[in-house]
Amino acid sequence: MIKKKRWLTFMLAMVPGLGHMYLGFKKLGLQFMIGAFVCIIFIPSMPTVFPFALAALWFYQLFDALQKATWMKISIAEHERLMFHPDSFGAPWTFDMHSLPGFPQDDVDPAWVGGACVVAGVLLLIITAFPTLWSILTEINIGTILLSVGLIGYGLRMLKNNTRA
Template sequence: MIKKKRWLTFMLAMAPGVGHLYLGFKKQGLQFMIGAFICIIFIPSMPSVFPFALAALWFYQLFDALQRATWNKMAAAEYDRMMYSQDMYGGDLPWPPLSMPHMPDYPKDDLDSAWVGGACILAGFLLLLITAFPDLWRLLTEINIGTILLSLGLIGYGYHMLKKNKKA
């Protein structure tokens, strides 16, 4: 079991998602990064909503990273206690000393490379659009493209959830 430092997790979690990446939660770390990126991109289109959403996301991911780091430290201490305690050989253990049960690790999440690739392409396209075509980006923010994209995303996600959970 690899021990992670809580203070380093806290410092890295100042940037959304980086603390989770340090702890080994790649999928959740990238989700927090993408969420913060989307909030920052859409702040000009809805300045009363997205700064609040960004702050809520930042505080939540900071708290979650610290909770996971604390769990990791407690699990490592319990693992060390089970492996190296003095009463291990003389106590009433439900298993023989040489067949110590495996200490469960905090559940890890797997990344789907297709989603990560798609998110990177989308982020790169938006960054290219902002830098190479600033007038077009200004025009798109004036017509509230952020609100339009958000509403289309919510409609698409709602349709996906209804299709996925259809009772047959």
């Protein structure tokens, strides 16, 4: 089992997604990279929305990578304690961190990624192919409207999925 260094995770996480890739969360790291790239691409078109989104994405991925690195260090220490401590009879000789409860899973729904790609593609198409339509949309603050609708939709989805009996 390869021990990952937290300081190296922190340094690599300065580039969105790179810290996650170092830890073995390749899909999640790629999603963070794509998200940062999309935010950078759209900054000139909506300078009031996308710098904020990029900053939020950057801070989230940085702290998430550090949390995952800390969890991995704690789980490795627990594994070594189970393997080599004299009181740990019947210790497991194989260790798969991904099957343990509480392990930070790399489970981002592909439907969210696909939906984000469709929305980004439509916005990019409108910006490049229909510049007059884009100027009209920016006058009515379409970025703020889309962000508001997205937040409301995500909040409703979370409320629906988190109903308690």
